[in-house]
Amino acid sequence: ANYRRVSCPDGINTATNEACCAFFALRDDLQTNLFENECSEDVHESLRLTFHDGVSFSKSGNFSGGGADGSILLFADIETNFSENLGTEDGTDALAPFLTRHLVTAGDLIQFAAAIGLTNCPGAPRLQFLVGRPNATAAAEDGAIPGPADSVDTILARFADAGFTSDEVVRLLASHSIARSDTIVPNHQAVPFDSTPFNFDTQFFLEVLLRGTAVPFNRTEPNISGGEIDSPLAAEGEMRLQSDFALARDSRTACEWQSMVDDQTLMMENFRTSMMKLSNVGQDISKLIDCSELIPEPLPATKPNATFPAGTNSSELQLTCASPFPSLATDPGQATQIPECPDGDLNLADCPS
Ligand code: HEM
Ligand SMILES: [Ca+2]
Ligand SMILES: [Mn+2]
Incomplete structure (x- = not known):
């Protein structure tokens, strides 16, 4: 050496x-x-x-x-x-x-x-x-x-042609744990995909499995051509991509998706290798x-696995993978407030710079 x-x-x-x-x-x-x-x-x-x-x-x-x-x-x-x-x-x-x-x-x-x-x-x-x-x-x-309105067939085929397996597609989507849309919801920016958009955690994988009920900002219809679909936390301002919804439930990808919900370490390693x-x-x-x-060592995770956002529970899970689903705690208290700034502030106007 x-x-x-x-x-x-x-x-x-x-x-x-x-x-x-x-x-x-x-x-x-x-x-x-x-x-x-x-x-x-x-x-x-x-x-x-x-x-x-x-x-x-x-x-x-x-x-x-x-x-x-x-x-x-x-x-x-x-x-x-x-x-x-x-x-x-x-x-x-x-x-x-x-x-x-x-x-x-x-x-x-x-x-x-x-x-x-x-x-x-x-x-x-x-x-x-x-x-x-x-x-x-x-x-x-x-x-x-591929785009958020595409079918699972189309998404997996395009990724395969770029060199990725269906498992790798799911693993890369851990990125949507720190993601907010600026373009899909008309007149709204920074609309989060999970309740913790500044934490690279497994919340995203859990929340996409919950039954969707509405779209955020009191709109009546999702932006279907934009690939939007009902989210479980619309009142808190969370949105959901149709592609994430479909990949979480498709027989080819659901078990890989579900495998990471209660395993922060697995999600990290899966994302590292697919990246x-x-x-x-x-x-x-x-x-x-x-x-x-x-590359320095990243900040450590704040919790080892996902928890049901306050007000949600396991009866809202839409599971298609036969493997047993982990037993997860529910956050106590009022409905989850989703931070708008990385320092935890709830108001976008107060974010630094
Ligand atoms: C099935 C494949 C995917 C689809 C359909 C998809 C779709 C989208 C869409 C529509 C947005 C919102 C953009 C906006 O309106 O501002 C988004 C955001 C994002 N995507 Fe994906 N994505 C996919 C895969 C990936 C992959 C593989 C990565 C990276 C490894 C990734 C990383 C992100 C990140 C970090 C954001 C958030 C950007 C921000 O908050 O400003 N996505 N994605
Ligand atoms: Ca997150
Ligand atoms: Mn953005």
Whole structure:
């Protein structure tokens, strides 16, 4: 083994490989000036970009996209206009200045921003981080990214063509535990998919299994063309994607979905390994350099498994997997108030910056 470390040109840091050096300053810049050391909106947006960059790839050649090559950032003016990429301009606009300020490729920047940002989210796994994705030379093609109104057949087929199994699709959806929609509910932004949008926990997997009753904000109809469906916590402002609903109940994916509800550790490990794949789609891994040492240990999880939000219980579960369902506690007290800021504040207007 070679234990020698190189001294970085910054005169401060040492690294296992010179290729890692540029990421020390980038890490500080992202944490201070974009994420504010929190599991903030920009963390969520950066993580979302890994999906919309990576899944553009096609083994069959049906789509020309290069996978995790940064094309969504380099060709943002084209790709963020694809209908399934609605809202991704928030992420690309946020990351663009960092591409100018740091000598890194766009593909590496997207993966690094997601891995660093996740460390601010309690319960997130520490992701692998490899360096050396060459800059994309062309935009990805429209139509490669599945959307929330798509059927399970369509979603699984598209992911399979990008190199993912149905289990991996479910595992990657742990990302929706720190997710809020800006585009689906008319006139509303930051509409959460679970009751803890700043915690990378298993609440998402539980809450999507509960019977939906209504859509948030006293609307009468879900935005069906936008892939919205009734949620169990509409009064608290939670929404649900039709695709999440369907994947939680389909015979091909329901058991994988259910397996993570009471197992934070399993969810973390499942997400870590599937992100290893998503972050390197279309890349020759033998040409990449492991700079995982740049990724700190994320904040620890705040609880080991999901709990029924106050006012809900096991009679509302819609289970299609035959495995026994775990026995979970119910949160005491009044209906769950969903925080709107990473510091727990309930009012979006009070979020820092
Ligand atoms: C079946 C596949 C998927 C579908 C249909 C889907 C759909 C969506 C939709 C419609 C939104 C809301 C966007 C908005 O209105 O602002 C969203 C948000 C998000 N998605 Fe997915 N997604 C899928 C898979 C993934 C994957 C694989 C990842 C990453 C590993 C991911 C990460 C996220 C994140 C982090 C957000 C929240 C962004 C924010 O809060 O600003 N999604 N997704
Ligand atoms: Ca959550
Ligand atoms: Mn957002």
